[in-house]
Amino acid sequence: MPHTTQIFQVSTLYGAATLAAALDAGLYGPRGGARRVLLVSNNAAVPETALRMDEMHGYGPIAGRFDAVVSWNEAISPYHPSTWGPRGHDTVLWQRAFRLLWGIGEDDMIELAVESIQANPARALAAIFTEAAVDVYADGLMSYGPTREKLPLTIARRIRRLLHLDLIPGLRPLLLSEYGVEPEIVPDGAFRAVLDEISLEAADDARLAPVLEEAPTAVLLGQYLAAINILTAQEEEDLHVRMLTGAVRAGHRSIVFKPHPTAPAGYSAALSKAAADAGVRLTVLDAPLLAETLYHHCRPELVVGCFSTAMVTASAYYDVPVARVGTSLVMGRLRPYPNSNRVPLAVIDHLVPDLEREESPALVGPAPDTLSPLVRAIGFCMQPKTYPGLREPTAQWLRAHLADSPGYYFPELRLAELGLPGSRPRSRARVRVGRAKRRVGRVVRRGTRRG
Numbered sequence: 001m002p003h004t005t006q007i008f009q010v011s012t013l014y015g016a017a018t019l020a021a022a023l024d025a026g027l028y029g030p031r032g033g034a035r036r037v038l039l040v041s042n043n044a045a046v047p048e049t050a051l052r053m054d055e056m057h058g059y060g061p062i063a064g065r066f067d068a069v070v071s072w073n074e075a076i077s078p079y080h081p082s083t084w085g086p087r088g089h090d091t092v093l094w095q096r097a098f099r100l101l102w103g104i105g106e107d108d109m110i111e112l113a114v115e116s117i118q119a120n121p122a123r124a125l126a127a128i129f130t131e132a133a134v135d136v137y138a139d140g141l142m143s144y145g146p147t148r149e150k151l152p153l154t155i156a157r158r159i160r161r162l163l164h165l166d167l168i169p170g171l172r173p174l175l176l177s178e179y180g181v182e183p184e185i186v187p188d189g190a191f192r193a194v195l196d197e198i199s200l201e202a203a204d205d206a207r208l209a210p211v212l213e214e215a216p217t218a219v220l221l222g223q224y225l226a227a228i229n230i231l232t233a234q235e236e237e238d239l240h241v242r243m244l245t246g247a248v249r250a251g252h253r254s255i256v257f258k259p260h261p262t263a264p265a266g267y268s269a270a271l272s273k274a275a276a277d278a279g280v281r282l283t284v285l286d287a288p289l290l291a292e293t294l295y296h297h298c299r300p301e302l303v304v305g306c307f308s309t310a311m312v313t314a315s316a317y318y319d320v321p322v323a324r325v326g327t328s329l330v331m332g333r334l335r336p337y338p339n340s341n342r343v344p345l346a347v348i349d350h351l352v353p354d355l356e357r358e359e360s361p362a363l364v365g366p367a368p369d370t371l372s373p374l375v376r377a378i379g380f381c382m383q384p385k386t387y388p389g390l391r392e393p394t395a396q397w398l399r400a401h402l403a404d405s406p407g408y409y410f411p412e413l414r415l416a417e418l419g420l421p422g423s424r425p426r427s428r429a430r431v432r433v434g435r436a437k438r439r440v441g442r443v444v445r446r447g448t449r450r451g
Helices: 014-022 059-063 070-074 088-101 122-128 188-201 209-212 233-249 266-277 289-296 309-319 329-331 342-351 371-382 388-404 410-419 425-450
Strands: 002-011 035-040 068-071 107-116 133-138 159-165 180-188 218-222 255-256 281-284 302-305 323-326
Touching: 002 014, 002 133, 014 059, 014 133, 014 159, 014 180, 014 188, 035 070, 068 070, 088 122, 107 122, 107 281, 159 255, 188 289, 188 309, 209 281, 209 410, 218 233, 218 289, 218 309, 233 255, 233 302, 255 266, 255 289, 266 309, 281 342, 289 309, 302 309, 309 323, 309 342, 329 342, 329 410, 342 371, 371 410
Parallel strands: 002 035, 002 107, 035 068, 107 133, 133 159, 159 180, 218 255, 218 302, 255 281, 302 323
Antiparallel strands: none
C-alpha cells in the first residue's frame, strides 16, 4: 500500500524552527500520518568551511521531530546547492536515485516543503519530484515582497500554500499571490515555544556566560551586506559603529554585538575600539546560536539593526523595543531595483524608529494603514510584468504620496522606465535614449552574426 513521505528542505536553523512550529501546530497532520524527512542544505559560498546547522544549539530537538535527516550537499556532491539543477530529461533518473538514497518507496507519494521556490535547491526538488504537492515556507520579511522570478506553470500550479510567520500583523504577503497561492500563518504560540526550546538547550554554552555577566541592555545585530555586495566591507564596519554610537547616545553602557556567522573578524575589532573610545562595555557573542536565544537569556532593553528579521522577532516575541540604523544608505545601494531585500528594507524603514535621528525605540506592532499600499507600490515597481493589476493603484498612490516619501523608495529613473507619475521629462528622455541604443545594438549584433 503506498505511503506518503513529506520532505522538508531547510538551509537555516530559523527556517527549521518555522517548520517545527508548523508541525507542532498540526499544519502537517498528526505524527505518524506520513514519514517526515528533514533535508538539510548548506548554501554558504564555501559549505566546507561554513557553520553547519547541526553545530547550532537547538538543532537536536528540531531534528527529533523528523523520522530521518539527510544532506542535500552530500546527495549532489560535488555540485553546489545554489547552482545545481537537473537537466530536463534527467529528472526521472534523479528521482529514482533520491528515492533509493533516502529510503522512499517507489510508489510512495511525495509532499515537499521548501524555501525560496524561485531558486535552487527548492526549484531543483520541485522539478525532480514532478508529481509532488509543494508548500513554500517563508521565515522572514521577504514573504511580504514580490516573487523574484516567473515560475514554470508545472511548478506554480502545484504550490498549495505559503506558510509564514505573522511578523507584521495585518500585512498580507505578496509572494506567490499572482498564482493564487493562499498564505497561511504559522501560529505565534507554536513558534515561540520552539524558540524557547532552542534557548533552553543553549543555556549551558560557556560562550554565553560572559554575556550574561555583563548584563547588556542593548543588542546590535550584524548582517552580511558586504558578502552580498550591497555595501563595501568598510561601509558595513562603519554601519556597526554607527549602531554602537546610537546605543551609547541613548544611554546604554553595556552592549553585546551578535555578528552574522559569515562576518569577518575585523568587524568585531573595529567595534571594540569604538566601544573603548566611548567608555562602554562591549561583548561580542560569536557563538552558534540564534539572536532569539540571546534575547531569551539576557532580556535586553534595546535591539538595534539595519533590516534584520531578528529585529522584528525581538519586538513580536520578546517585547523588546527596536531601532534602525542605515536603512536609507542600504536602500540607495540596492541593485538592480528588483533586489529582494527592497521590501524588507522598506518595511523596517517605515515602521521602526531611526536611532540616529534620536527617535525613541519602540515595539513594531500591527501594520498601519499606510504600510500595505506602500509595499504593493514597491512590489509593482520591482516586478511590473508579474503584477499588472497593481499599476493603477501604484499610480494613484504615487500621485498622492510620492512628494512625502523618501526618494530612495522610488528612484525617478525607475518611475520613468515604467511610465509612472513622478518622473521629469529629462529622465523620460534618458530612458528613451537608452532603449534606442539597445535596439540599435541588437540590430548590429544580428547583422554581425549574419555576416
